[in-house]
Structure formats: structure tokens, C-alpha cells
Amino acid sequence: MAKRVAIIGVGMQKFEFRKKETVEEMVFDVTRNALENSHLSKEDIDAVVFGSAVDAFCGIHNSDKVAIDASGGLLKPTMRNSTSGSTAISTPILGYTHVASGMYDLVMVVCFEKMSENESAQAVFSTVYDEAFVRPIGLNVPIQCGLEARAYINRYGITERQMAKVSVKNRGNALSNPYAQLPMKLTVEDVMKSPYLSWPVKLFDTSPVTDGARAVILASEDVARELTDDPVWVKGLGRGADSVWFMGRTNNDLGRLDYAYMAAKQAYDMAGIRDPMSEIDYAEVYDPFTYKEMQHCEALGLCPEGGAGRMIDEGISLKGGALPVNASGGLQGEGNPIGAGMSRLCWCYFQIKGQAGDCQVPKDVNTAVANGWGGMYQYNAVMVIGRD
Amino acid sequence: MAKRVAIIGVGMQKFEFRKKETVEEMVFDVTRNALENSHLSKEDIDAVVFGSAVDAFCGIHNSDKVAIDASGGLLKPTMRNSTSGSTAISTPILGYTHVASGMYDLVMVVCFEKMSENESAQAVFSTVYDEAFVRPIGLNVPIQCGLEARAYINRYGITERQMAKVSVKNRGNALSNPYAQLPMKLTVEDVMKSPYLSWPVKLFDTSPVTDGARAVILASEDVARELTDDPVWVKGLGRGADSVWFMGRTNNDLGRLDYAYMAAKQAYDMAGIRDPMSEIDYAEVYDPFTYKEMQHCEALGLCPEGGAGRMIDEGISLKGGALPVNASGGLQGEGNPIGAGMSRLCWCYFQIKGQAGDCQVPKDVNTAVANGWGGMYQYNAVMVIGRD
Amino acid sequence: MTKKKNEMTIDGEIQIKYKWSLGKAGERFFTELRDNKKIMGTKCRQCGRVLVPPRIFCEECFVEDMEWVEVEPKGTLMTFGDSYFSTDGKRLEEPWMLGIVRLNGSDGGLIHFIGEARPEDLQIGMPMEIVFKDKREASIMDILYFRPVKD
Amino acid sequence: MTKKKNEMTIDGEIQIKYKWSLGKAGERFFTELRDNKKIMGTKCRQCGRVLVPPRIFCEECFVEDMEWVEVEPKGTLMTFGDSYFSTDGKRLEEPWMLGIVRLNGSDGGLIHFIGEARPEDLQIGMPMEIVFKDKREASIMDILYFRPVKD
Ligand SMILES: [Zn+2]
Numbered sequence A, B: 001m002a003k004r005v006a007i008i009g010v011g012m013q014k015f016e017f018r019k020k021e022t023v024e025e026m027v028f029d030v031t032r033n034a035l036e037n038s039h040l041s042k043e044d045i046d047a048v049v050f051g052s053a054v055d056a057f058c059g060i061h062n063s064d065k066v067a068i069d070a071s072g073g074l075l076k077p078t079m080r081n082s083t084s085g086s087t088a089i090s091t092p093i094l095g096y097t098h099v100a101s102g103m104y105d106l107v108m109v110v111c112f113e114k115m116s117e118n119e120s121a122q123a124v125f126s127t128v129y130d131e132a133f134v135r136p137i138g139l140n141v142p143i144q145c146g147l148e149a150r151a152y153i154n155r156y157g158i159t160e161r162q163m164a165k166v167s168v169k170n171r172g173n174a175l176s177n178p179y180a181q182l183p184m185k186l187t188v189e190d191v192m193k194s195p196y197l198s199w200p201v202k203l204f205d206t207s208p209v210t211d212g213a214r215a216v217i218l219a220s221e222d223v224a225r226e227l228t229d230d231p232v233w234v235k236g237l238g239r240g241a242d243s244v245w246f247m248g249r250t251n252n253d254l255g256r257l258d259y260a261y262m263a264a265k266q267a268y269d270m271a272g273i274r275d276p277m278s279e280i281d282y283a284e285v286y287d288p289f290t291y292k293e294m295q296h297c298e299a300l301g302l303c304p305e306g307g308a309g310r311m312i313d314e315g316i317s318l319k320g321g322a323l324p325v326n327a328s329g330g331l332q333g334e335g336n337p338i339g340a341g342m343s344r345l346c347w348c349y350f351q352i353k354g355q356a357g358d359c360q361v362p363k364d365v366n367t368a369v370a371n372g373w374g375g376m377y378q379y380n381a382v383m384v385i386g387r388d
Numbered sequence C, D: 001m002t003k004k005k006n007e008m009t010i011d012g013e014i015q016i017k018y019k020w021s022l023g024k025a026g027e028r029f030f031t032e033l034r035d036n037k038k039i040m041g042t043k044c045r046q047c048g049r050v051l052v053p054p055r056i057f058c059e060e061c062f063v064e065d066m067e068w069v070e071v072e073p074k075g076t077l078m079t080f081g082d083s084y085f086s087t088d089g090k091r092l093e094e095p096w097m098l099g100i101v102r103l104n105g106s107d108g109g110l111i112h113f114i115g116e117a118r119p120e121d122l123q124i125g126m127p128m129e130i131v132f133k134d135k136r137e138a139s140i141m142d143i144l145y146f147r148p149v150k151d
């Protein structure tokens, strides 16, 4: 059985379109914030793990190396993880393995992305496509998502209005989040009238280009109990990776995320959760597009498979609903600095601790789940955290 | 105390300048080889970790995603590490944390680099330099190493002839390595006559541009004992990261690798090794340049600080010497596919198991050490493996 | 989006040229496509699955026990996407369309442009066929596009 | 090095333009360099170390409690390198030289070209000074090079 690992503090900063700070300055900002929130000094940190999804965004390859001094990792063990967008959750999983291995008692997890240093996000994204079968046809992100969204809504009968409601919810929730880039008071009609990027995905179904960082401090069980009377434990984690050959996958349907269901099952099995709909109190779900929140709610078992439309129609995922999702605003409202989507985990922590401020949901939160998604419709990483 | 973790098999392939295979095909080659050597099937593997140092070499960013199917990682947990050249050893360390965490019994570690897809390695390397203070002056790899080598030999009184002897040793050792790219029978005079890239570094002091991959299978203690009567344990590991601001480091001297001494100390402390010169039987030392082998021998305590010149003069590190170093040929003789420098660890395993073929050293090897180095004179990762 | 005022930047670029290997499987696939207008897959002798894009190994059986087989240049539309923006961000008059087509006689498929159709003509599950380019150069662009099969 | 025959490749490139932020510390450093030919460092009010390149925080004390101080455009040669190859691989007649100089009044330094000297004129530990460019544009290239201090 693995050792227990706790989250004992997180570090936040405002997400913005184009931060004036360098990567190093951004990382210092959240690291210091995490140390302050945890009443620790950098000397207490035994090791640092970094997560950043795509170096071509900031144009500094191997960008971990510029973040060392600012992370408290100077002359310490460090590592750098990158699993596309799922970096957001696979990086705290990496931190977990560091602590659970018994080698380190306190590990700083720092995720960052400076997406707006480049002049064309599309030029960056084109670097990730297979050069022989995909890159020459000029696939881009909007149509990549259109392909997946169409398969999804075709399979399950999801509607564009249901997608729009997710956008209204998340951008509206972001109004209460002081770190948010894109809080907006929208109506479903506003979303429906926004221009199509690729049917059924419209402008307001998407998330913005964002600079930002997040930090999470993980502690071994013994140290966590010394530091706090109310530790928040990592209870479960899971990951799944599907084939890069998305046009020839075994399940024959881009609309069904086998790899995400798999990641969720691992995490729930480890956490001893058999019925997530009743046992999960709160969720922060990776939502770069509205339909991705819906797919992920299903894969995470927060609603039945194909039931994400009803979930939003019935208000279940609203801030005041039975199973609130992304009360922080999610990627759509808070901003989407790929790897720093670890913010999803930070907000689960805040909700459990009752520190979510104006984003706090009006219910007890003991157990929460967060996920990350990335690659060529490929990766999912899931973490369940909570009190005993 | 951390759980014990064993290496139970490795996967090899020939290192070459320009492999015809894709990254996916290269990865399949070594993964299958590792499974065969371990008498395992891909179903036995619980999780996969990838290491690749610089995606810009192969021009497929987030290159982990093309390696999934070929690694046995399809629909399993995967992760991708990248800490510049130290990826070579930090990736098996990542695998170690996966197993030691108690979550996975069998983890496939796959490192690969396809360095020759691009038309200019220098264009690739320039992507890693700080854009404000370093990139504009056009720093390149030869002069970057010249700066460090000069500081090193100035500090410790190392000579160019001593450096040359390392080249003769490693390229000569590679003559016995069937996977080697650059085996050569050279004399010290040949090396001394080769053209300067940047004083004191000459052409034959360097390693080639290489395509290749390596795999290592790690097992938990219980599973390792089921699979083999002669497990090779991971006994110690360490990492150190220094500041990217190499021009303003506290120790004031590029010639002294504080971060590497630190990484070695961690690894030896964990392994219970107090006197590496007598307790280490064999070493595979990261040698992209001759002087780097010398610096690393010192930092790893295989000779006294500043004593690497005498070590090679006295033949201690020769294949038949008291403490043989890089009997495989090292990066200089076998090839230098950055992350796949994990080959250093593979050869330590072979030497302990007595499976090093014509590279086998004429002495008992029970304990061996391997290291990796990378970044802006920045990272070191060390692993000690051995029998009980 | 507009940049904040007074921010000082260093302007530069990363530019790297590549020659990407097609690999063992890719060389055969693109040679047959160029020379014979054939779509080739690799069939696993153990599980019988036919992989397109072809690979030299079966990722399920994890063996390199494959034979080359020709698959039909026709198949089923698995999903499609349209966009009024080109990849370089320009607004388009006519929609640009991509589709993923599962090819008959295979367990795989290809992604490519869709032509000779409007978005409203398309639906998931309909039969599609490949239109080849006349002058071919061993590239995925040797396929012009998919179009709906004409009855 | 020559390529193997018969290998099929896809030729392409990655080209991305950037506007890199100088950051809070960099903006001040490069503004002073351009406007006043001054090399500025940041001094930690807690440990007294003067950082060059400047940062907004002290990495040892881990605080953002820094003041700007001017450092001397002179210092000590920590190491240097020469090369007869340009960065783009061309063979050079005259050696191209870089040095790392620890600047007086600071705990840091800069890397830059070395000029007005031959490799044989240089040795580690010797005093060097900065030669500034006349027309400066807020870039590290506002420094022309280091040269040995003339007695
Ligand atoms: Zn098969």
C-alpha cells in the first residue's frame, strides 16, 4: 500500500493574457505564495517538480531550467514533466510519486505556461502534429475540436444550447474568482450568437490564451500531521494514454474517451469510491471547450455516460447545485495556461478547506476530483483529494 | 524507508547517425527487446515513463505521444520527463519513484532521441538559451564547452593529453560494443592533431549526433524476487540543479560542479556508500566531451577532486583498470542521443549481470554508478545499482 | 488582441528545417500511394487487424509479424469538421472541411480534406471515397480529398 | 555528414516568431543600459548580495526585498572561450571569443564577446572592462564587447 500524501498549501497568481513577468518571475510569485500559505520556508522543501506542457509557447525550450532558482529548487533534486494538457494533473501525480516513494517529505509542485510570448499559437500547435499523415493537411485547434465535438454530440444527443449553458456557468462563476482572466456575465443567447470556430464549437465555447503559474506543496503523512490538524489527502489518482493514431483507434469513435474513463476508474478504485455521483462533493473539470467539460463529467462518473446535457439542464453542476463543477470558472473563466491548469486541483483544495472565498460552494466539501486532458485526444490524468 | 526497486531487464538497439526508423519504430525496437530479455509481455507492464531531452531535435513536440503504442503503454498510465541531458538518468529515477510509491509493480522506462531529423543541431540548441542575456550573442555548443573546459583545467591543472587519453579509451572500448556508432582505434596523437572546436576541446574530444533509444524495466521488490534469483537493485539516487544564471553563480567557478557533487552525495548516502573509490566497482559516466568524463569522475568520487588526470594517466579507468569507466565506449564511442544516454545505466546493469559481452570488465562488478548531465551547466542525476 | 503599452520585448524567432523520416512503414505506404494510387495497410498475422496508417508492429499483439495488404480507397465517415478560418487564421468564404474516414478492409483510417460537398451534404456514417491527385509525390497530399460516394 | 541513400523524407520547417518579455528586472536593466550606459544590479537588503543579471528576488533569502544599485562596467575574467567557427557553422579566419566577467561591486556577471585582444593576450583572473555601443537599443547587444583593461 502506498504511503499517504497530503496537500498542505497552494500558490496562486492572477491569470492574464500577456504577463509582463518572465517565466522565472511568474514562478517566484506562486512559489512564495505557496510557502507563505503553508507557513514554510524554501529550506523546508526537499525536491521540486515542474510541469509545463509545450515549450514552444514561451520559446524557451527546456523551460524548467529557468524556473529553478524561483521554485526553491536551487541545488536540490528537480524534475520536469510534460504530458500535453494533462500536465495540469500529471505533474501533481509526479509530486505524489516523489513523496510516496519515501524519499522526500516536502515537495513543491510548480506548473507554468507562458502562452503569449509567441506571435501565433497556431504555429506552436502545428509543431505537435504527426509530420507525415497530419501536419501537411494543416489541422488546427478549432477544427481538431470540431471533429471531436461533432462525434461526441452525435453519439450522445448533446445540444449546442447545453454546451452554451456550460459557458454561461463557467464565465459567470469566474466573476467571483480574483485570479480570473475572463469573468463574464453571459446569457445562453450570447453564446449561441458568438461566431462558429468549427461547428458546433463557437467562440464562447472556448478558453483564452493565458499566461500563469500555480504551485502546490505536497507532504508525507508524518510531516503533514505536524503541519496541520486538517490535512487534505491525495486519495486517488489515475492516468490513461491513448494512441496518437486517433484515426485508427480500436474503439472507432472519437466521441468516447476510453482513456479518460480508465483514468477515473484507477483514481476511484484507489480512493475506494464506488459511486462518484454520491461520493464526490465537488469537481474541477478540464474545460478548454464547453463540450470537454461535458465529456469529462461523464468520464469522471459525475453524471451517467451521455448525461452531461441533462446535468447542466438540471443545474446539478451550478455553483449551488448538487454536484458543483468549476465554481472557480474553470479554464473558460479563469484562463487556460495549459500546464498551469493545475489550478483545477488548487480550487478543489480551497473548496475542501473552506478557503474558496466568493467561489465557495454552499455545501460541505470533503471529497473533490480534478482532471487534465491533452495530446491528440489522448491523455487524461485524474486526482481525487479529500479529508479522512 | 523507501521500498526497494530492481532493474530486471534492459532494451538495446544500435545507435546511428540517421536512423531510417521513426521515433515510434525506434521505441518499439527497444521496448520489445527489453520485454524479451525480461521474459515479460507488454500486459505485465503497469505504467510507462518516457524520457526525451529536446523535442526540437526530432521536430515532434510532446514526442511522448507518438511513443505510447510502441512502449506497451497504450491505455495505461504514462509520464514524460525532460531535464536536458540529465534526462538520461533522471528518467529511470522517475521510474523508481513510480515503483517505490507502491502504486506500480512493473514500470517500463523508455528514453529516446532522434537528433538528426533537423538540418542544424545548432539551430536546435539555440532554442534553449536565455533570450535576453545569452541568445543574442550567439552562444553555441562548442564555445559553451570551451568556456567550461577552460575553467576546469585552469582550476585543477588538467592537460589536453589527459583529455585525449579519455577519447582514446572510450572510442577504443566502443570497438567491443555491438550497439556503438563511433568505435575507433585512435592514438593520443590522433586526438591531439584533430581540429580545435574551442580550446581545449578538439573534434575527437566530442561525441557524435545520434539517433537511438533505450529501455529499462523496473520492478518492485516482491515482483523482482519472483522474476529472478539475482536481482539488481537501485541502491541510491540523487539529483542536483544549479542556477540558469551560470555567469553569476555563488561558487564563482564554472569549473567546479557543485550540483554534481551534491547529486552524488545523495546517491551514496542512500546506498550507504562512504568511500566510492573502493566501494564502486564500475562506472558509466556521462561523457559528451572528454573533460566531462573527467569532471564527473571527480564529482562521483571515483578519484579525488582534481585527480581525473592522474586517474587516466595511471590507467585506473581503463577497461582492465582498478575502476573501469565507460567500458561500453560511453557517449563518445557509443553515440550521444541525449536522453537515451540512459544507455549508461544499461551498461552498468550488463556489467553487474556479467552480460556485457566483449565489453565485460575483467573483475567482479557488484556495485556500479551512472550519471547524466545537462542544461546550462546545470543538472546532474546519479544512480547507483548493485547486488545485495 | 492588443499588447499592453510600455512593455519591452526582445523580438526573435525560432526557425528549424527538418527532414522527417517516413520510417519503415511510411516508406512503403507513400511509395504505393505515389506509384500505384494504392492505400496499403499492415495486417497483423496474429490478430488479423489491418492497421492504417500502417505500422511495422501490432500494438495489441506487440509483435512485428505483419503483412502488407491493400485496403479500399473507400470507407465510412467517422466524423468531420468545418471551419471558416484557414490554418493561418484568414477568414474563408467557403468552408474548409476535414473528415476522418474509416477505410473498408481495414481497422484504421485517414484524416483528410473533404471536397465536392457542402457541410449540409455530410453526415457521420455515410460512405466516402478518396480522390487521388494526378501528379503524386509520395506525400499525404497525393490524396486530393475525400468525397461522398456517388450512387 | 552524408545521408543514406534511398531514405524517403518529408521536408518541412518549424518557424515561430516571438516577442519575449524582458520582465520586471530586465526592463530596468536594459533601460539603464540603453539610456545611461549603466550596468545595474539588484541588491538584496537581507543578505547584501548584488545580483547581475538582476532579479526581482533573492534566490538565497527568497524575498522580494531588493534595491537597484549601479555596478562597475569592469570586472574579472572568470573564463573565456574561442572558436574558429561562427554560430552558423562557417569557418572563421579570426577567432570569435566569448568571456564571462564577474563585475566589480556585484556577486554576478555577464557573458559577452571579447574584443581588442587575441586569445594569447587573455588569462583567467585578469581585469576586463565593458565597451558600450554608441547607438543603443535596450538589448544585450548595447554592449559591444569586453576588453582587457588598459593600464
Ligand atoms: Zn495483432
Ligand SMILES: [Zn+2]
Pocket: D044, D045, D046, D047, D048, D049, D058, D059, D060, D061, D062
Ligand atoms: Zn538575499
